[in-house]
Amino acid sequence: MTDTTDRTALLATLVALAEAGGDVVWGHFVAGCAVMHKADESPVTIADREAEAVILAGLATLTPAIPVVAEEEAAAGRVPDVTGAFLLVDPLDGTKEFVGRGDDFTVNIALIEGGEPTMGVVYAPARDALYWGDVTRGAWMAARKPHEPRHDEQPIRVRACGGAPCAVASKSHAMPGLDDWLDAGGIATRVSVGSSLKFVLVASGEADVYPRTGPTMEWDTAAGDAVLRAAGGRTLDPDGLPFVYGKPGYRNTGFVATGGYEPAPLRPYLP
Known part of the structure; x- marks a missing residue:
């Protein structure tokens, strides 16, 4: 198209x-x-x-x-x-x-x-x-x-991350390894919110990064991810590579959705 x-x-x-x-x-x-x-x-x-x-x-x-x-x-x-x-x-x-x-x-x-x-x-x-x-x-x-x-x-548009980064996290799901990843990155400010709103808060410059260590389905993430990418952001797989769609069963592993913040790979923190 x-x-x-x-x-x-x-x-x-x-x-x-x-x-x-x-x-x-x-x-x-x-x-x-x-x-x-x-x-x-x-x-x-x-x-x-x-x-x-x-x-x-x-x-x-x-x-x-x-x-x-x-x-x-x-x-x-x-x-x-x-x-x-x-x-x-x-x-x-x-x-x-x-x-x-x-x-x-x-x-x-x-x-x-x-x-x-x-x-x-x-x-x-x-x-x-x-x-x-x-x-x-x-x-x-x-x-x-x-x-x-x-x-x-x-x-x-996503914002530049020149100071202390702010992360958004799931309101309804405990994420194994997430606290360790945030602590390792020096991310002390965290906002809890549900659904695909986590993506659009990063896209609109209200937060810097959305890490997810637990599984999701592609229909959970695709729309918010699209808005984020259109706003200048990225979504990365656990190894720091571009996050792709059309996977078997439309199942997602962990990912990091980010704006101007440069995240560390998520892989070492996955359960």
């Missing part, structure tokens, strides 16, 4: 569908909904499933040529064959925060090209915050309340 018009139109489509999915999620958050569990014991709600259905219906109409790997479809065993570019969808990242009435949950859509997340949208309806980006054009954020037009759009 090299044509500027095509990329602009696709990004606009992904933003609009993330907003639509977020509106569905918000409706269930306000009303409350029952929690079920998938085969791996992870929580799932009707909000996950209905938001994903809205997003997939839109993608099937507007981008039918691009395969889609979506979290709830994958849980049901429906995963398309992928040989080129594809989309990753997580309709509700941070289900634990959603169920616990927190505001750290997001809707995520990303485009993967050549193993790299090149375009992505992260919408946090409970925070009235929308982030999106394309590595060929840059990244932006805006205020966006559910069911209302977005406003106050502004470009975002």
